Each structure stands twice: as structure tokens, then as C-alpha cells.
Amino acid sequence: MCLAVCGRILSISTAAAGDPALWRCAEVDFDGLRQTVSLACLPQARIGDQVLVHVGLALSVVRDDVVRDDP
Amino acid sequence: MWGWPSAWCAMTWCVMTREAPARPFMPQASPGKAVAAVVADLQAIRTRRWTLMEVCGGQTHSIVRWGLDQLLAGAVELVHGPGCPVCVTPAHTIDQALALAMHRGVVLCSFGDMLKVPGSHRGSGDLLQVRATGGDVRVITRPSQALELARAHPERQVVLLAVGFETTAPAIALLAEQVRVLGLSNLSLLLAQARVVPAMAAIAAAPERRVQGFLAAGHVAAVMGQGELEQLALQRQIPVVITGFAPLELLQGVLACVRLLEAGTPRLHNAYAQVVRQRGNPAAQALLRQVFSVADGPWRGLGTVAAGVLQLRPSYRHLDARLRFGLGAGGAGACGEAEPRCRADQVLQGVLRPTACPSFGVACTPHHPLGAPMVSAEGACAAYLQRSSRHG
Amino acid sequence: MAEHILLGHGGGGSLMQELIATELAPLYCDPVQLGLDAAILALPHGRLAFSSDASVVQPLEFAGGDIGKLAVIGTANDLAMVGARPLHLSVSLILEEGLPLALLRRLVRSMAAAAIDTGVTIVAGDTKVVERGKADGVFISTSGIGLLDSPNPITPQAISPGDQLLLSGDLGRHGLAILAARHGLDLQPSVASDCAPLWPQVQALLAAGAEPHGLRDLTRGGLGSVLVELAEASGCDLVLDEPALPLAPGVAASCELLGLEPLHLANEGRFVAVVPCDRRAAAEAVLAPGGGRWVGAVQAAASPQPQVRLRTALGSERLLPPFSGDMLPRIC
Numbered sequence: 148m149c150l151a152v153c154g155r156i157l158s159i160s161t162a163a164a165g166d167p168a169l170w171r172c173a174e175v176d177f178d179g180l181r182q183t184v185s186l187a188c189l190p191q192a193r194i195g196d197q198v199l200v201h202v203g204l205a206l207s208v209v210r211d212d213v214v215r216d217d218p
Numbered sequence: 219m220w221g222w223p224s225a226w227c228a229m230t231w232c233v234m235t236r237e238a239p240a241r242p243f244m245p246q247a248s249p250g251k252a253v254a255a256v257v258a259d260l261q262a263i264r265t266r267r268w269t270l271m272e273v274c275g276g277q278t279h280s281i282v283r284w285g286l287d288q289l290l291a292g293a294v295e296l297v298h299g300p301g302c303p304v305c306v307t308p309a310h311t312i313d314q315a316l317a318l319a320m321h322r323g324v325v326l327c328s329f330g331d332m333l334k335v336p337g338s339h340r341g342s343g344d345l346l347q348v349r350a351t352g353g354d355v356r357v358i359t360r361p362s363q364a365l366e367l368a369r370a371h372p373e374r375q376v377v378l379l380a381v382g383f384e385t386t387a388p389a390i391a392l393l394a395e396q397v398r399v400l401g402l403s404n405l406s407l408l409l410a411q412a413r414v415v416p417a418m419a420a421i422a423a424a425p426e427r428r429v430q431g432f433l434a435a436g437h438v439a440a441v442m443g444q445g446e447l448e449q450l451a452l453q454r455q456i457p458v459v460i461t462g463f464a465p466l467e468l469l470q471g472v473l474a475c476v477r478l479l480e481a482g483t484p485r486l487h488n489a490y491a492q493v494v495r496q497r498g499n500p501a502a503q504a505l506l507r508q509v510f511s512v513a514d515g516p517w518r519g520l521g522t523v524a525a526g527v528l529q530l531r532p533s534y535r536h537l538d539a540r541l542r543f544g545l546g547a548g549g550a551g552a553c554g555e556a557e558p559r560c561r562a563d564q565v566l567q568g569v570l571r572p573t574a575c576p577s578f579g580v581a582c583t584p585h586h587p588l589g590a591p592m593v594s595a596e597g598a599c600a601a602y603l604q605r606s607s608r609h610g
Numbered sequence: 611m612a613e614h615i616l617l618g619h620g621g622g623g624s625l626m627q628e629l630i631a632t633e634l635a636p637l638y639c640d641p642v643q644l645g646l647d648a649a650i651l652a653l654p655h656g657r658l659a660f661s662s663d664a665s666v667v668q669p670l671e672f673a674g675g676d677i678g679k680l681a682v683i684g685t686a687n688d689l690a691m692v693g694a695r696p697l698h699l700s701v702s703l704i705l706e707e708g709l710p711l712a713l714l715r716r717l718v719r720s721m722a723a724a725a726i727d728t729g730v731t732i733v734a735g736d737t738k739v740v741e742r743g744k745a746d747g748v749f750i751s752t753s754g755i756g757l758l759d760s761p762n763p764i765t766p767q768a769i770s771p772g773d774q775l776l777l778s779g780d781l782g783r784h785g786l787a788i789l790a791a792r793h794g795l796d797l798q799p800s801v802a803s804d805c806a807p808l809w810p811q812v813q814a815l816l817a818a819g820a821e822p823h824g825l826r827d828l829t830r831g832g833l834g835s836v837l838v839e840l841a842e843a844s845g846c847d848l849v850l851d852e853p854a855l856p857l858a859p860g861v862a863a864s865c866e867l868l869g870l871e872p873l874h875l876a877n878e879g880r881f882v883a884v885v886p887c888d889r890r891a892a893a894e895a896v897l898a899p900g901g902g903r904w905v906g907a908v909q910a911a912a913s914p915q916p917q918v919r920l921r922t923a924l925g926s927e928r929l930l931p932p933f934s935g936d937m938l939p940r941i942c
Binding site for chain 2: 693833868869922923924927928929931932936938940941942
């Protein structure tokens with residue numbers, strides 16, 4: 148576990164009715180394959196963010212700027 | 219009382235090496251060179267051979283797919299732990315899924331990984347075979363597809379075989395909350411959600427433990443954060459390194475773990491910081507707390523794992539397929555096997571190499587598996603079959 | 611005429627005659643054939659190759675092709691793989707009651723065009739209609755005859771250690787196009803099936819003196835399944851250079867997202883050639899313009915059971931994962 152892939156958020160939308168957080172979605176581009184992904188667990192995600200997605204749910208914003216440190 | 223990681227304060231912070239320039243985690247060019255450099259670093263600092271366990275089927279898959287254990291031969295032994303939720307889903311749950319799939323009026327949705335897992339009785343078949351004989355079994359790649367199915371077919375009862383660790387749990391919790399809010403009465407969950415860290419703790423506590431360090435599943439940590447893993451490292455005095463999945467990320471995790479072992483500092487280190495934050499994903503954790511509670515529960519091959527499974531809270535219990543269809547919980551005996559030749563329990567705990575099992579590759583193959591670790595693409599036994607025979 | 615196929619269209623009466631005359635005639639270049647129970651052919655001297663196929667693909671139409679094009683080209687390609695120039699085909703249709711005639715017309719046009727592209731004539735056929743629900747729209751069965759052009763037999767037994775493996779083009783387009791159509795995948799840019807006749811490339815290989823020891827087209831089960839069969843038939847290990855494998859755009863990302871093995875994706879316009887070591891350059895020159903390239907070599911079996919091994923970009927090796935025939939996506 149667990150097959151998760153990184154993709155870039157192209158656009159964000161919310162359902163017309165109901166709790167916006169529960170239904171907030173993004174169109175995400177995975178190197179040419181586009182899918183609708185739930186942002187219910189990433190309220191801070193923005194267009195252009197690179198996100199880690201598992202079974203259609205974005206779990207984390209990927210940060211390219213993190214400097215690796217050694218123990 | 220068990221605690222979600224957010225209840226723990228951070229005990230260590232990673233120290234930035236100021237003199238080192240920013241290094242990309244996954245250089246696009248020359249992966250071979252980058253990987254060779256990490257292996258060279260590892261060979262330079264180690265004074266002995268170390269035994270590390272990864273507890274993540276995705277990492278098992280990546281290690282075999284990239285032959286990383288070949289690159290580490292002699293330096294580090296990588297043991298595959300019970301990190302494959304397919305392998306540890308109780309046999310009884312598979313039996314229940316098979317029974318439900320044969321129900322008229324039920325649409326059984328499952329991730330592809332589960333379709334060929336045998337039940338507890340020899341000859342009970344698997345979900346693919348049930349589909350062949352008329353059961354309505356649908357392969358899905360995301361829980362939202364089960365929701366779409368339920369909304370499109372109000373006359374059918376949709377059941378999702380919800381298998382996974384904490385990486386998958388938030389998506390299942392989201393589905394449960396969406397179903398509750400929509401007031402749908404035709405979707406239920408056959409839950410087999412397990413928690414990784416308690417299983418790691420059980421293995422670390424075993425008297426015959428040979429594992430000296432853990433590679434922790436990076437995507438589970440992305441959800442749950444570092445707190446529980448920090449506690450594990452300190453309580454069991456064993457280094458734990460949060461590790462990614464790409465070959466370079468995996469080797470960087472191995473190197474970090476060996477550094478901790480050589481220094482004699484059994485603590486947590488995050489080698490996947492581009493994805494994993496100290497506190498994980500708070501929104502996901504809140505959703506999990508809302509929908510699930512933690513309980514002791516059976517893992518196939520391991521027996522009962524304390525705090526090892528998730529169960530639905532009372533306000534979501536109406537979504538429990540076992541209750542809706544009167545299936546029964548199974549109990550501690552639910553993890554038992556009817557196949558006496560299967561040594562999955564020893565394999566999953568890392569005490570038996572699959573190649574040492576007399577049935578390996580002979581009576582037990584992916585086409586005719588005796589147990590779950592041979593079925594899943596990333597079960598330890600199936601993984602060993604993909605090792606080139608020249609490398610053993 | 612009705613706008614949908616009726617059971618009577620398969621009944622042998624006037625409805626069927628009308629269907630053949632109006633809708634199926636474009637398949638046959640010689641209208642006389644329509645009136646005979648069997649085709650009478652004058653065949654050139656030499657050895658003949660004969661092959662048979664059934665097409666049951668869903669959906670019936672997809673980016674880059676349809677079931678009709680697949681059926682005609684598929685059998686022609688099977689003939690090409692033994693070194694035979696495809697000559698004549700028979701086409702048997704099993705139509706489901708209710709199939710829209712407009713769809714049938716498109717498929718017939720497609721088959722006729724594929725026949726011209728492939729250089730074959732369709733000389734015989736049959737039409738049956740089954741009840742609604744019994745045929746998934748259309749099933750097509752084709753058989754074909756070809757004339758052997760290769761002086762030496764192209765059989766797996768000719769494969770020996772030292773031979774080289776080449777692909778005729780990139781991998782996965784057809785499999786990905788079908789997946790996209792079936793599951794509504796949004797691919798940007800979209801991917802079309804690679805369904806295409808292979809005889810021109812095979813003919814060029816033979817003319818260039820490549821002397822192939824093995825030719826196999828990569829249909830269901832992809833390159834992976836073909837190599838397993840070749841390894842078992844030849845008794846040799848096949849070793850692939852993984853970085854050299856040309857995956858079509860979109861294939862790598864889609865397979866990663868869905869948890870599929872790219873080497874098991876279907877192709878309908880690609881083949882693998884096994885040529886002697888000293889013919890590698892000649893074969894590469896023939897295949898390169900179509901995107902083909904060298905991908906590996908044949909070695910003596912390292913163990914009692916011949917294997918397909920992949921050498922990764924990191925210098926390590928792995929075995930090809932087993933494939934039982936089900937392409938199941940995984941989430942783990």
C-alpha cells in the first residue's frame with residue numbers, strides 16, 4: 148500500500164448545493180491523463196499545486212522546495 | 219487510551235544541513251547514477267550487514283520491480299512485512315464478500331487487487347469466479363465510483379469491499395459521510411480497514427525479532443503524520459524512517475536507516491518530507507475520527523492485532539454491510555486458514571523467507587495460490603517469484 | 611428497410627438477401643462471389659499459410675479503429691507473422707438483434723477500407739443473427755490465406771542464443787485507447803489504436819535479408835505474453851533492456867495511475883522480430899522509420915525454466931510479472 152500518484156491541479160470546482168468542503172473537486176493532470184479528484188481533505192490546495200492522489204482523493208501537496216536532510 | 223498522532227507533540231525536528239545545496243529528491247536524468255551514489259554512500263558508512271523491514275506493499279512492489287535488493291546485496295537485507303492489505307484482510311471477510319456477491323440484487327464493488335484472493339475454504343473460489351457464475355462484481359479504482367453506481371441504481375444494493383490501510387481510509391470515510399449526507403439507503407461498506415503502526419509494534423515486540431530497523435510507509439504517514447511512528451521508535455528502541463516509493467526515495471530511506479543504526483540512535487527520521495508533514499493531513503484525520511473508531515481486530519496470518527483495525531462509529535453503523543445483511547462479525551477465529559500448507563503468518567512477520575516455504579513456486583503459484591501473499595502483485599511471496607533466478 | 615438488425619435478417623429469406631445485397635456487398639470486390647456457397651480461387655504456386663481469428667472487442671468503435679478494422683487487419687497480420695503475403699479473407703458476422711444499421715454500415719466501410727490497405731480481397735463470408743442480448747452487438751470471425759514469401763521457416767525453434775530482439779514501434783496505444791473508451795479516461799492528447807497492417811514492414815525485413823528467426827504480433831497480453839511464449843517455445847531466456855522499450859505517450863502515466871503493467875497492454879499494429887546477431891543493423895534500418903528499435907537479446911537459459919528477464923535502468927534485473935489474462939487495476 149499504497150499506489151498514489153502526483154498530478155497538477157488545473158481547475159477547482161464545488162457542488163452547487165451541500166457542504167462545499169465535502170464536494171470540492173479538482174481536475175488534475177497526471178502527465179496527460181486527466182481525472183477529477185476530491186479535495187475534501189486538502190482545503191488549502193490551489194490551482195497549480197502538485198498533489199499526491201490515492202483512489203481519487205488528494206492527500207498531500209507535494210513540495211519541490213524541501214531540502215533533504217540526513218539523520 | 220489510544221491517541222491520534224495530533225495528540226503527540228513533535229519530539230524531534232530534522233536539522234537542515236546548511237552547507238549542502240538543495241538536492242532534488244527525484245532527479246529526472248541519470249537515475250542510475252543517483253542510485254549508485256546512494257549505494258556507495260551506504261557501503262562507505264556501514265560496518266556490518268543490517269536487516270530492515272518495510273511494511274508497505276507499494277514499497278515491496280517497487281523494491282522488486284527495480285531490483286533494489288540486488289543493489290543492496292551484502293549490505294542490507296530487506297524483509298517484506300505485512301504491508302499488503304490484500305494479504306492481511308481476514309479470510310472470513312473474503313467469504314462474506316463472496317456470499318454477498320452471489321446475492322441477487324447486490325452489486326459488489328471491489329478494488330482489482332482483491333479479485334483473486336481465495337476465501338478460507340479450499341474450493342470456495344474468488345470474486346472473479348463468482349462473477350463468472352453470475353455474481354455482479356464490479357472492479358473500481360476509487361470509492362466515488364461506488365457512490366455513482368448507487369445513485370444510478372436505486373433498486374440495487376451496492377456493497378463496497380473496503381480494504382486498505384490509512385492511506386485508503388480517508389477516501390472510505392469521505393464516502394461514508396457523503397452517503398450519510400445524501401441519505402442513500404442502498405450503499406454499504408464491508409469494512410476491512412487496518413492500521414499499520416500497531417502491526418509494526420507487534421512485530422517489533424516479538425521475542426524472535428530479527429528486524430533492526432523499519433522503513434515506514436510514506437503514504438500512510440502523509441495521512442497520519444509522524445507522532446505514532448515517533449512513539450514506536452522510542453518505545454521499541456528501533457529506528458524508523460518514513461520512506462517514499464520511487465527507487466531513489468527507497469534507497470535514501472534505507473541509507474537514512476543505516477545511518478541511524480550505525481550511530482545507535484533509534485529514533486524517527488522523515489526521508490519523504492516532500493510529501494509527509496510532521497502532523498500529516500489534519501483534515502483527513504478529522505474525517506477518520508468522525509467516521510471510525512479504533513479497535514482490536516484480526517489480520518490474516520497475524521492473529522488479533524491490538525488497535526489494529528478501524529470500525530464504524532455508531533452514527534455510521536447503518537452503513538455496515540455485515541449488519542445490513544446479517545453476516546456476523548467473525549471474531550478472533552476469523553483469521554484462520556483452512557489451508558494447512560500455507561505459511562503466510564511466518565512470511566508476513568518476516569521470520570520465513572518465501573523461498574524457504576516448501577510449497578513456494580511448486581504447489582503455490584499466482585495461478586494456484588495457497589494463501590494471500592502469493593495472490594497480490596505485492597504480496598511477499600509473489601514478489602519473490604519475480605526475482606530473477608540468477609539473484610535468488 | 612428497417613433501421614435495426616432483425617432476427618429475420620439471418621433467416622435465409624428475402625430479408626437476408628436484401629441485407630447482403632444492400633449492406634454487405636461493399637465488402638466483396640467481385641459481386642459474383644455473393645451468389646456462391648464457396649469462393650473459387652486461383653492461387654499462385656508456393657506454400658500457403660492459413661489463419662483464423664475471432665473479434666469480440668468492446669466498445670465496437672474506438673479512437674483509431676473499430677471491430678471490423680481489427681478483424682481484417684488482425685488476420686492479415688497473423689499471416690504476415692509467418693512471412694506470408696496476405697491474399698484472401700473470409701468474414702463471418704454474428705449480429706445481435708437490434709444492432710443499428712448505421713453502425714453496421716460504418717463497420718462494413720471500415721472493413722472494406724482495411725482490406726484495400728492490407729492488399730487482401732474478401733472472398734467469402736457468412737451472416738447470422740442472434741437474439742438481443744446474445745452477442746454484444748457484433749462478433750466477427752475471419753480466416754485468411756497468404757502466400758509464403760520467406761525462404762526459411764519463421765518458427766520459434768529457429769531462435770537461438772545470440773539472436774537480437776527488435777520492436778517495430780511503440781507500445782500500448784491500442785490497449786490504452788480501449789481502456790480510455792471503456793472507462794471514460796480523459797487523455798490529453800487522446801490516444802488512438804495503432805491498428806495497422808504489418809506486411810509492408812515484414813516484407814521489407816525479408817527483402818533486406820534480415821532472416822528473422824521469429825516474428826510475433828503483440829495483440830492481447832502485449833509484448834510480455836508474446837515473449838513468455840517465445841521463451842518457452844525456444845527454450846531460451848529473453849533479456850530485455852528496459853530503458854530501450856518505447857512506451858507510447860500517455861501509457862506510462864496511465865499505467866502508473868491504474869496500477870497496470872505496460873508490457874501487458876494490447877497492441878494491434880506492432881510486432882517483435884527475433885533476428886540473428888549479424889542482421890541486427892539491417893533490421894534496425896528497416897524498422898527505425900516506423901519508430902522501431904532494438905530492445906534486447908536472446909541468451910541461453912540460466913535455469914531449467916526459460917525466463918523473460920528485464921534489465922532495469924539501475925543495472926538490476928527482474929522477471930516479467932506473471933499475467934493470467936485479466937488486466938486488473940490495483941490500488942496497492
